Amino acid sequence: MSADYVVHGSVAVITLNNPPVNGLGLATRTAAVEALQRAEADEAVKAVVITGGGKVFSGGADIREFNSPKALTEPTLHTLIATAENLGKPVVAAIHGVCMGGGLELSLGCHYRVALPGAQIGLPEVKIGLVPGAGGTQRLPRVVGLEQGMNMIVTGTPVLSEKLAATKLFDRVFDAGADLVASSVEFAAGIADLRPLPKVRELKVEHPNAEAFLATARETVKASAGAFPAPLACVECVGATVGMPIAEGLKFERDRFLALAQTTESKALRHAFFAERAASKVPDVPADTPTRTIQAAAVVGAGTMGGGIAMNFANAGIPVTILETKQEALDKGLATIRKNYENTVKKGKLTQDKAEERLALIRGTLSYGDIAQADIVIEAVFEDMGVKETVFRQLDATMKPGAILASNTSTLDLDRIAGFTSRPQDVIGLHFFSPANVMKLLEIVRGAQTGKDVLATALALSKKIRKTGVVSGVCDGFIGNRMLEQYLRQAFFLLEEGALPQQVDKAIEQFGFSMGPFRMSDLAGNDVGWYVRKRRAVESPGLVYSKVPDLLCEQGRFGQKTGAGWYDYKAGDRTAYPSQAVNDMIVAQSAAEGIGRRAIPDDEIVQRLVYALVNEGARILEEGIALRASDIDMVYLSGYGFPLHRGGPMLYADTVGLAKVLDAIRGFAQGRHGEAWAPAPLLARLAGEGKGFNG
Incomplete structure (x- = not known):
């Protein structure tokens, strides 16, 4: 966490040394400033090169210092940049690999910039709700132009160095394979005596019609930024490069x-x-835990979920075999996979060659023998313990020693499933979310006997197949669906008391959810929840549910797949149309149960749905099912459409204040079905202590 100093002839080379991405933490900033001052004082040094150790120049601020006093301790990033900019000798930034955020801002404070091809250049601060804070919005447009600078800053998307070679950002982009340090030292020696020293801050922003461009940018960003203020603030900051001197623009x-x-x-x-x-870190599974090799995979079940899971492996370049019991089901599943890839090609998100390459990695079989040598097999069959038992006993008898046996179960007891095998240490839950080839979340369920190497392998695999892996302990529904059950119970109770599906959906969607509970249920299939409630009636007969969703299912209204659910649907049209028949059924059921319907305000709907998630999340956290509150938030942000700008249910509760959340829950406990609102002990304790779930 420092900066190394070496002199090559008349050129001092300062190498940022803070693995893995040379974050500009306090120790590195201090060492870099001291090195610049040392070069200034040495008469034999005529020029300075700043580069990065390892494979990158700098990824910007050191995330380990976020929200800590070190981030603002001198020398700050502003001080480091000013030291480079005001040095009396030319300073050259030698860029490779990654030059992002504060790293790019540092390079823009240097007098010259050179680079290797393939370096990622960007200011991604907007992605964490900020504008670049060390001059990026003022200097970048001065070297790449107003339009290019605006696009890079508002989107946060990196651009490869060679694509910026013709701009004033780079004084030279070397050939691929060049020795960066040697080439940069040679460049620095060549410009060592040139004066005056060029400064980006002295350049003018040129654009043929800047005001019209900025006006269009404001309107475009305003329409697309949604709840986030940072993109529009980026526009205004870039706009300042046109209307203000740079000192004012920086302020x-x-x-x-x-x-x-x-x-x-x-x-x-x-x-x-x-x-x-944080989700990828498990306290008792160190980062150096050995992992098992995954070179070939298998999936049991060619349905929607199984096919989507198989696509994840193919997309990552891992051959995968899909097992089915009947040829017709197998053919249908493989055809769906092909259609999915064809649709992706039509949208321009994948080339035909790449699609064919991925399809070639997927094959089907009707024989367990054909998957015996796979390194991992994922069961994706019907959510019934008896069916799971049959499959896992067969897998135990068939799969090679050391193969990982994974279940895609969404609610069932993984330890019971592991008990159907003679190797419970090899069994793990990998709960994908539908559509599995699209959704980011992967709940990784750790059984009582799951091996640490198996868990480490699953976490590594989640990254390889581009999923957000979150570890859960074993309980009914794990993290996501256990919480969802309480959310849905409240949604159904609201129907009995006076709301209708469209009001509930609209209220929670205005809060920021991508989809309300009733549209979501229609998409997932109402029969899935019906099956779970039937199981609950046997296992937990004291748990009270509304009768309304069962009445819906008894009419065969399972959702989009049957053309009727909580809403009506038209052939080829996924629009949810309010159903008068369903609304009449709901009102009639309230009357049959003697429930006086009332007007329910939208804020009550939102509180009851969201606080039901929070209260159950608190229980999950206290029981150790989730390792940390932020894991629960990641589950809901990446798998359940919780609004990103609110940070997840647990952070949202912290934002509201746990004392206020607790008061609301106690109020709901005085109403109908108050037994569903017993406050979680952890919530009550933290609220009493004035603390939050996160930190």
Whole structure:
């Protein structure tokens, strides 16, 4: 976590050394400033090169110092940039691999910039709800132009160095394979005596019609930014490069950065950023835990879920075999996979060659013998313990020693499933979300006897197939569906008391959910929940449910797949049309149970649905089913459509204040079905202590 200093002839080379991405933490900033001052004082040094150790220049701020005093301790990033910019000798930034955020801002403070091809250049701060805070919005447009700079800053999307070679950002882009340090030292020696030293801050932003461009940018970003204020703030900061001297522009940028840092939206995005990284860390499974090799996979079941799971492996370049019991089902599943790839090609998201390449990695079989040598097999059959038992006993008898036996179960007891085998240490839950080839979440269920190497392998595999892996302990429904059950119970109770499906959906969608509970149920299939409730009636007869969803299912209204659910659907049209028949059924059921219907305000709907998630999440956290509150948030952000700008249910509760959440829950406990609102002990304790779930 430092910066190394070496002199090559008349050129001092300062190498940022803070693995893995040379984050500009306090120790590195301090060492870099000291190295620049050392070069300034050495008469034999005529020029300076700043580069990065390892494979990158710098990924920007050190995320390990986010939200800590070190981030603002001198020398700050602003001080480091000013030291480079004001040095009396030319400073050359030698860029390779990654040059992002504060790393790019540092390079823009240097007098010259050179690079290797393939380096990723970007200012991604908008993705955590901020504007670049160390001059990025003021300097980048001065070297790449107003339009290119605006696009890079508003989207946060990196651009390869060779695509910016013709701009003023780079003084030279070397040939691929060049020795970066040697080439940069040679370049620096060649410009060592040139004066005056060029400074990006002295350049003018040129654009034929800047005001019209900025006006269009404002309207475009305003229409697409949704609940997030940072994209529009980026537009205004870039706009300052046209209308203000750079000193004023830098102050304007800094003020916007500090204001955005206090917004709930930025806090939510930063929470999600750290939560995703924390989710891959399990306290008793060190980072160096050995993993098993996954070179070939198998999936049992060619239905919608099984086919989607298989596509994940093919997309990652891993051959996968799909097992079915009947040829007709296998052919149908393989045809669906082909159609999915064809649709992706039509949308321009995949080339035909790539699609064929991936399809070639997927094959089907009707024989367990054909999957025996797979390194991992994932069962994706009907959610019934008897069916799971049959499959796992067969897998135990068939699969090679050391193969990982995974279940895609969404609710069932993984330890019972592992008990059907002679190797419970090899059994793990891998709960994908539908459509499995699209949804980011992967719940990784750790059984009582799951091997640490198996868990480590599953976590590594989740990254390889581009999923957000979150570890859960064993319980009915794990993290996501256990919480969802309480959310849906409240949604159904609301129908009995006076709401209708479209009001409930509209209220929670206005809160920010991508889809309300009734549209979601129609998409997933209402019969899935019906089956779970039937099982619950046997296993937990004291658990009270509304009768309304069962009445719906008894009419065969299973959702989009039957053309009728909580809503009506038309052939080839997924639009949810309010159903008068369903609304009449709901009102009639209220009357049959003697429930006086009332007007229910939208804020009550939102509180009851969201606080039901929070209360159950608190129980899950206290029981150790989830390792941390942020894991619960990641499950709901990446798998259940919880609004990103609110950070997940547990962070949202922290934002509201746990004391207020607890008061609301106690109020609901005085109403109908109050037994569903017993406050979770952890929630009550933290509220009493004035604390939150996160940190």
